[in-house]
Amino acid sequence: MELQLSDDPAGIAGRVVDSGARTAGPFLVFVVTVAPRRMVVAMTMAIPLPNASFQFPDLPPGDYEVTVWRSSSSPGADTVKRCNETVKVTVSDGAVASIAVRPCP
Numbered sequence: 001m002e003l004q005l006s007d008d009p010a011g012i013a014g015r016v017v018d019s020g021a022r023t024a025g026p027f028l029v030f031v032v033t034v035a036p037r038r039m040v041v042a043m044t045m046a047i048p049l050p051n052a053s054f055q056f057p058d059l060p061p062g063d064y065e066v067t068v069w070r071s072s073s074s075p076g077a078d079t080v081k082r083c084n085e086t087v088k089v090t091v092s093d094g095a096v097a098s099i100a101v102r103p104c105p
Contacts, residue, residue, distance in 0.1 A: 010091055011059045014099040016052035016068050026071045027103060029054050034063040034088070061093045068103045 016027055031040045040059065067086045083104035089097045 010061060010093055010095055011055065011057040012064065012066060012089055012091060012097050012099065013055045014053065014066065014087075014101055016054070016103060017100045018103055027052060028069045028071055029101075030067045030069070031056050031059070032065045032067070034065060040064070057096075059091050061091050063088065063090050065089075066099060066101055068101045070103050 012031065014029075016029075032038065033040055040056070065086050065088050067083060069083075085102040085104050087099050087101050089099050091097055
């Protein structure tokens with residue numbers, strides 16, 4: 001058996017994209033593991049579009065779902081519901097996955 005350790009960062013980096021005319025942010029970005037399903041991180045973003053970016057460094061490898069809500073329409077942290085804009089992403093050891101996410105209505 002061979003064990004290989006790495007101190008390279010792994011995680012998710014992304015940005016919020018919105019073609020609508022609504023005002024920007026603040027946003028709540030939810031990162032949820034796919035199995036078992038539990039919330040990992042929720043972070044409030046107050047960066048105006050088009051540069052609304054976020055980072056979740058140091059995530060363990062695995063499959064995640066990322067959902068962005070406007071703070072005025074977001075569900076409670078304990079009742080995160082799915083929306084059509086949720087992005088599925090796989091985090092590999094030592095790699096940062098880059099994504100773009102639209103906010104949920």
